[in-house]
Amino acid sequence: MTHDEIVQRAERFLQSMNCKVVIRDPFRAHTHTGEQPDAIGWRDGLSFLIEAKASRADFLADRKKKFRSAPETGMGDWRFYMCPPNVIMPEDLPAGWGLLWVHPRKVERVTGFPRNCHYHRGKPFQGNKVAENMMLVSALRRLTIRGYLPEIYQGPVGAEYGA
Numbered sequence: 001m002t003h004d005e006i007v008q009r010a011e012r013f014l015q016s017m018n019c020k021v022v023i024r025d026p027f028r029a030h031t032h033t034g035e036q037p038d039a040i041g042w043r044d045g046l047s048f049l050i051e052a053k054a055s056r057a058d059f060l061a062d063r064k065k066k067f068r069s070a071p072e073t074g075m076g077d078w079r080f081y082m083c084p085p086n087v088i089m090p091e092d093l094p095a096g097w098g099l100l101w102v103h104p105r106k107v108e109r110v111t112g113f114p115r116n117c118h119y120h121r122g123k124p125f126q127g128n129k130v131a132e133n134m135m136l137v138s139a140l141r142r143l144t145i146r147g148y149l150p151e152i153y154q155g156p157v158g159a160e161y162g163a
Contacts, residue, residue, distance in 0.1 A: 001084050006052035006102055007038045010082050013100070013107050014041035014048055021136070025052075029138035031131040033067045035075055038082075040135070046119050047127045049076025050100070053083040059092070067128075071096065075135075077127045078119070080112065096124030 004025075011024040019041025028036060038052040053059040059081065067074040071094070080098040081088050090099055090111045098112025114122070143149045 001054060001102065003038075003052055003054045003058070006054060006082055006084075009102050009107065010039035010050040010052055010100075013082070014039055014050065017041070017043065017048065019043045019048060023135060023139060027135075027139070029135045031134045033073050033075075033128060033131050035065075035067045035073075035128075035131060037075055037135075040075055040132070042132075044119060046077045046123065047075060047132055048078045048080070049074075049127070050080045050082050053081055053087060056087055059083070059088050063094070068094065071125060073128055073131075074125065075127050075132050077123045077125050078114070079125060082107070 007025045011022050014022045020043055022039060022041040023037070024039040025036065037049050039050040041048050051062065053062070062068060078098065079096065080100050081093070082100040082102055085101040085103065085108070088099060093099055093112070096112075099110040100113075101108040101110050112124075140149060
């Protein structure tokens with residue numbers, strides 16, 4: 001499974017978790033930390049970050065990033081690695097991180113995943129809201145430049161009301 005395939009699965013996984021907004025790689029936004037999440041989504045005032053890893057070497061290289069060695073600067077109130085089975089093992093994880101294994105037809109929640117309705121209790125991180133906000137503003141700015149932002153004033157569409 002390629003990195004891009006895992007990223008697409010991460011996006012769908014976050015959407016299935018009722019994240020109302022999901023941004024995935026290759027979206028590039030300038031943040032003061034330099035972090036570019038593979039997939040990040042927001043719901044209920046919380047952020048969920050997924051880092052896709054197709055190989056163990058990629059996972060090991062990830063540890064050298066400055067926002068990994070200083071977790072308080074990273075994005076995501078909840079943070080997960082997503083990889084094929086056995087590329088990363090639970091004992092390999094940094095403190096607070098969860099692990100998702102991607103199979104051909106399902107995503108397995110290996111460890112570090114909260115039970116439903118427990119997202120606010122015991123969240124392992126306080127995500128860098130400044131960096132997350134910079135990503136969201138960058139996305140909205142792109143819509144503004146392309147002339148799509150005025151559509152937000154048209155009101156809700158069907159069942160999406162309240163989203």
